[in-house]
Amino acid sequence: MAEEFRVPIGPQHPALKEPASFSIALKGEKIIGVDVRLGYNHRGIEKACEERTYIQDVYLVERICGICSHAHSTCFVQAVEEIAGIEVPKRALYIRSLIAELERIHSHLLWLGVAAHEIGFDTLLMFTWRDREIVMDVLAELTGNRVNYGINAIGGVRRDMGKDKIPEILKRINVLEERTKYYIEVATQETTVVNRLSGVGKVKKDDALKLGAVGPTARASGIARDVRKYDPYAAYNELSFDLITDDHNDVYGRTIVRVKELIESYKMIRQILKDMPDGPIAVKAPRKIPAGEAVSRYEAPRGELMHYVKANGTDKPERVKVRTPTLANIQAVKHMLREMYLADVPIVVAAIDPCFSCTDRLIELKDIDKKDSSVIDWQRLRQYSIEWYRDRGIDFKK
């Protein structure tokens, strides 16, 4: 089998949790070329934001991603608050940071499980996802939901947290920290895991900078870049934590960065619970946001997330633009896959912790036989979805 052939990884494939297409050109088991194609998951959220009020948009942007939902809503309300010049109470900022760190824990534990599954180590998947339930329970207790917490509002947060919950949270964080230390041992010492991770998907510091990598992907290539440290938002300027970097440049390094960040998150949660000031949790925000524009940055579990909001003085935004970390990192994947084996594709793709539904910006229809393509715009997409549901007996007009 030394001839060249192409293997389709995706749009539907067990290694991918969301549709995306990687067309891998192989020679034997060695990769000689990769074509990436996105756009299977576009939902037109940016455009939909323009047709809804700011208050509705908070809930809409929260649904951009199922895992970093708090990241998107925080990033969005930060931008709106900046335009409107709203001073958010300190207690609200602390609660935002608390939920953000809990979300990071659940996201990184989820990632560790997915990564273990990609290299055929299902035991670690089962263990990490079992322990992830602990943090999911904490989130459900604090916000009422396991995902899509709905805690952000423009001008603060919607739910206060009682002091009586603190001991229980601390107890669970201690359990999680014990478990995480064990996972660090497993990920760094178990021979087969180390064999599968180290030297795979290398991206050197210069290349990572050039390709615009963000988040743990960049930090594993030795780039000390973290919005929480260099452009602090919420309560991060009052928390002390280490910026984790690693110079392995490979999947192994990305794993180490993520598991060590878990430890930092536990540290931060303890500080937040200890130092959380008393006071109001929200200020009243106007329904109509004055004209202006703002960019807001946020360190999501996957990397730097950016929201741009342009207001025109009405109660609906003129434009909302989202730059998700996966979009920044996806360029690096092609670079990482060079000279690798077919068996490395799943873990290399998983190592940037991709979130394709966040990233997709358009739908491109390709006719493989005729080789032509067309792009669906938002109007057609909206019409298509209305008709699709009407055919199934759901009419939104009624």
Next chain:
Amino acid sequence: MISSLFYILIFPGFLFLSVFGLIAEYVDRKFYARLQNRVGPPWFQPLADFIKLVSKESIIPKDANPAMFQLAPLFALTAASVSILYIPLWGISSLSSFSGDLIVVLYLLTIPTLAFFIGGWYSSSLFARIGSVRAVTQLFSYEVPLFIGVLTAALLADTWSISGIAAYYTNHPWFWLFNLIGFGVSLTALLGKLEKGPFDIPEAETEIVAGSFVEYSGRFLAILRMAINTEMVVGASLLAAVFLPFGLMLNPVAGFILYILKVLFIVAVLSLSRTVVARLRIDQMIEFCWKYLVPLAVLQLLINFILKGVLG
């Protein structure tokens, strides 16, 4: 004639092996699940899966070679089932025996892998073809340590018949303890033969979906899974007969229970080892087999040469 048919079809042939295969699959899955802190399947799950698969539509891909595609699972099942006749299950004699049957059994146990290769190759799917090539690549790596490992025990017993091995170790109790390295090597190689983790490379789910079996469905898949279960039981029985030859002079009932326990013990060890490691890459697997397993098998060979000289 009647008794031969009984041996082949009912006991210890096809029917017994099928049932025992389902039990072994249950033990494997349940133990694996409990080690992973899961509940695991109920006892009838393997049987329910089998019935479900048989009742489903069997699809033959348009581009596949229909004869090869349909025959491959049967070849695998037949080869695995037949080899049980030469393995003494309890007691020291098997149903059929001749000098050199050890080689025949090892050879018969290679056929399922080749059948998987043929089935995968002729199903004309890209993933199946990659899986097939991986299965054969892997075959050349684990087969050598497995053969050396099993033959070292035969070397000490000075016979190439499995019944002869059983008789020798019954006459010389505790001699089987000399073969523990060979037992470890053969167990590891058996993981490769059964395509279980860390050597489940030919059917690596996250890379090539289901490898050779990707196009199989319905009763063909049911037969394939039965063949894999049978192969697991027969492989474990072979290792039990060669490397754990104790308690063979017990009465038939106690001997039978001991045999079941030995096989389930080996199955449990296999599940344990696939619980604690990640899947290797094919190049790492080959390296592991030739760098570690083969030298260990040769070490066992040397030990047994010396023992043979010392013990006479």
